[in-house]
Amino acid sequence: EVKQEQGNLSINSENLFPIIKKWLYSDHDIFFRELISNGCDAVTKVQKLEMMGEYQLQEGEKFRVDVIVNPEEKTLKFIDNGIGMTADEVKEYITQIAFSGATDFLEKYKDKTNEDQIIGHFGLGFYSAFMVADKVTIDTLSYQEGAEPVYWECDGDSEYSMSKGNRTTRGTEITLYLNDESYEFSNEYRAREVITKYCSFMPVEIYLSKEGGEQEYQTIEKDELRDDDVIAETIVEDEKTEEKENENGEKETVVVSPRKERYKINKRPSLMNDIHPLWTKHPNDCTDEEYKEFYRSVFHDYKEPLFWIHLNMDYPFNLKGILYFPKINMEYESIEGTIKLYNNQVFIADNIKEVIPEFLMLLKGVIDCPDLPLNVSRSALQNDGFVKKISDYITKKVADKLSGMCKTERESYEKYWDDINPFIKFGCIKDDKFNEKMKDYIIYKDLDGKYISLDEYLEAAKDKHENQVFYVTDELQQSQYINMFKEQGLNAVILKNPIDQPFISRLEEAMKDKNVKFRRIDTDLADVFKETASEDDKKVLEEDQTKLTDIFKKALGVEALDVKVEKLKNADTSAMITLSEDMRRMQDMMKMYGMSQ
Ligand code: ADP
Ligand code: MG
Numbered sequence: 001e002v003k004q005e006q007g008n009l010s011i012n013s014e015n016l017f018p019i020i021k022k023w024l025y026s027d028h029d030i031f032f033r034e035l036i037s038n039g040c041d042a043v044t045k046v047q048k049l050e051m052m053g054e055y056q057l058q059e060g061e062k063f064r065v066d067v068i069v070n071p072e073e074k075t076l077k078f079i080d081n082g083i084g085m086t087a088d089e090v091k092e093y094i095t096q097i098a099f100s101g102a103t104d105f106l107e108k109y110k111d112k113t114n115e116d117q118i119i120g121h122f123g124l125g126f127y128s129a130f131m132v133a134d135k136v137t138i139d140t141l142s143y144q145e146g147a148e149p150v151y152w153e154c155d156g157d158s159e160y161s162m163s164k165g166n167r168t169t170r171g172t173e174i175t176l177y178l179n180d181e182s183y184e185f186s187n188e189y190r191a192r193e194v195i196t197k198y199c200s201f202m203p204v205e206i207y208l209s210k211e212g213g214e215q216e217y218q219t220i221e222k223d224e225l226r227d228d229d230v231i232a233e234t235i236v237e238d239e240k241t242e243e244k245e246n247e248n249g250e251k252e253t254v255v256v257s258p259r260k261e262r263y264k265i266n267k268r269p270s271l272m273n274d275i276h277p278l279w280t281k282h283p284n285d286c287t288d289e290e291y292k293e294f295y296r297s298v299f300h301d302y303k304e305p306l307f308w309i310h311l312n313m314d315y316p317f318n319l320k321g322i323l324y325f326p327k328i329n330m331e332y333e334s335i336e337g338t339i340k341l342y343n344n345q346v347f348i349a350d351n352i353k354e355v356i357p358e359f360l361m362l363l364k365g366v367i368d369c370p371d372l373p374l375n376v377s378r379s380a381l382q383n384d385g386f387v388k389k390i391s392d393y394i395t396k397k398v399a400d401k402l403s404g405m406c407k408t409e410r411e412s413y414e415k416y417w418d419d420i421n422p423f424i425k426f427g428c429i430k431d432d433k434f435n436e437k438m439k440d441y442i443i444y445k446d447l448d449g450k451y452i453s454l455d456e457y458l459e460a461a462k463d464k465h466e467n468q469v470f471y472v473t474d475e476l477q478q479s480q481y482i483n484m485f486k487e488q489g490l491n492a493v494i495l496k497n498p499i500d501q502p503f504i505s506r507l508e509e510a511m512k513d514k515n516v517k518f519r520r521i522d523t524d525l526a527d528v529f530k531e532t533a534s535e536d537d538k539k540v541l542e543e544d545q546t547k548l549t550d551i552f553k554k555a556l557g558v559e560a561l562d563v564k565v566e567k568l569k570n571a572d573t574s575a576m577i578t579l580s581e582d583m584r585r586m587q588d589m590m591k592m593y594g595m596s597q
Pocket of ligand 1 (some may be wrong): 102
């Protein structure tokens with residue numbers, strides 16, 4: 001039997017507690033995650049004991065975690081039917097800060113089970129409750145035979161009290177008496193929001209309900225009634241009949257609709273999570289429709305993703321996840337994706353740049369990595385070699401998918417190219433390994449709308465303009481030049497995305513030894529269109545040159561001006577003025593930095 005007992009939380013310094021309370025986690029709402037994940041762990045432990053033959057479950061037992069908000073009393077309850085705790089365990093695991101029962105459990109049964117699915121291991125999570133609560137109580141009953149229920153109470157100082165508890169069934173009930181600044185969490189909608197954020201895919205069913213205030217109801221059909229429903233009212237719809245005349249002209253009573261019973265019941269707790277998220281399944285068992293549905297439900301994006309990659313890796317580390325290539329609408333939205341990181345189906349955070357390469361942030365997806373050395377702080381991830389390996393693995397998988405597609409599903413690759421090329425080019429600029437893997441799979445749309453490689457383009461243009469790649473950035477504005485090119489049987493490629501400028505620069509740098517240069521279709525054309533002038537022509541050209549130099553000097557008010565006049569091949573175009581590519585790039589840059597109008 002547990003006697004009334006008092007003691008001190010065993011921490012080295014009393015100063016530690018307030019620090020933990022305030023600074024352990026920057027997001028105050030995270031206590032939901034910690035307390036619910038403790039409930040899940042407690043359930044997982046019972047399941048493991050059962051599997052090892054150490055414990056017998058009751059017929060039809062259903063595991064669950066319940067969160068009950070009470071906005072009137074400003075309390076929150078977290079109830080699970082997991083393993084529970086004995087008085088000794090409460091003393092050991094709860095009162096010793098930074099002492100984890102998860103580690104202990106795994107140590108004890110290390111020959112019979114593994115750490116799969118167990119979330120906790122720092123022994124700090126429970127204390128996040130004190131970030132929002134003035135007082136926390138635990139009422140718990142261990143699974144062990146003959147165990148006594150235990151009640152524990154702590155008001156947030158480093159003192160606690162323990163006595164005999166009230167629980168009659170296996171499991172744990174934790175009650176938080178919220179402090180003045182944290183009342184919001186006893187609001188059902190706020191609680192729903194936070195649970196959805198952190199717990200949508202936790203491995204045990206989580207239910208949210210409300211106590212106190214006005215009772216809410218829902219109506220169900222008779223055959224939907226469950227054992228745990230509380231019937232408030234039985235709604236009876238009487239049998240409906242009609243008088244009808246039969247074939248013999250006699251009046252007859254016919255039943256139109258039978259007597260119906262429905263129930264008005266107390267509003268049921270709502271199920272908050274999906275315990276088998278799609279990424280935990282084997283890729284072979286998932287349908288396209290499931291992938292799309294999962295995408296819609298997680299990212300609330302009504303546009304269908306283009307395609308996706310299902311990551312599924314056991315060795316040398318555990319990693320599962322789904323990465324989606326979203327349809328990007330460059331004109332209306334910035335291209336910014338979301339990658340949600342999970343540890344054993346527990347949400348950690350969005351877009352952790354230490355784990356996920358920056359350029360992959362344009363994608364949308366989920367990544368679950370139970371091996372992630374997830375410390376209490378993010379900065380600990382920064383210089384971790386293992387984290388780097390994860391990030392490299394993800395990069396490799398994405399490059400493999402894309403290059404594989406280019407090789408074996410060229411048609412789809414071309415179809416998606418407009419949408420995915422900014423992402424690929426961004427990746428090539430940002431990540432050398434990605435560039436190494438993708439550089440042979442960059443394709444270019446030419447003037448006929450065909451997709452070709454850079455080598456193919458250069459080969460075809462070899463005799464006309466060696467090592468020069470002409471490109472179009474605006475098909476409408478540059479249509480005159482496009483026509484000229486077509487008339488002369490010349491080709492150009494379309495590069496109209498903002499990412500193309502830095503990408504071109506990178507390519508030129510990489511092909512420096514071959515001296516390959518990109519030129520916008522309206523620049524540096526003289527070489528391409530120049531006609532070898534006859535002696536007569538030359539005279540005319542010289543005269544023109546002198547006249548034009550004068551005109552331009554006057555018009556521009558510049559003395560030092562060099563005007564060159566060349567004879568053009570194209571008869572349809574009487575004259576054109578071109579700017580050199582380098583000058584134009586410089587102007588573009590100045591415009592970008594707001595240095596010219
Ligand atoms: P961690 O989960 O990292 O081990 P916590 O501070 O969250 O650390 O919890 C400390 C320990 O308290 C757990 O390891 C577990 O043994 C025990 N514990 C906490 N909550 C529960 C619960 N709901 N049911 C049973 N044991 C619990
Ligand atoms: Mg925990």
